[in-house]
Amino acid sequence: MFSLSGLSGLVILALDLWAIISVINSNASTGAKVGWSLLIIVLPILGFLIWLLAGPRSRRTSL
Structure with missing residues (x-):
């Protein structure tokens, strides 16, 4: 089982x-804010990575 302790846990927190x-603080709707927050709380590492890539503040350039 993968366990985190000490400094690693504090960094993730x-x-x-x-x-x-x-x-x-984003301009997303209330439902989106609740959904993203729950994802980050329930899946701390994976939720953070998903939010980092596709979160409400992600900027996608369109051609």
Whole structure:
């Protein structure tokens, strides 16, 4: 089983808190904010990575 402790856990906690604060401060709808926040809380590492790639603040350029 993969376990995290010490400094690794604190780093993940800090990144997740930053992500949740960013979600709350975004211009996304309330439902989207709740969904992203729950994803980050339930799946801390995977949820953060998904949010980082496809979150409400991600900027996609269109041609």
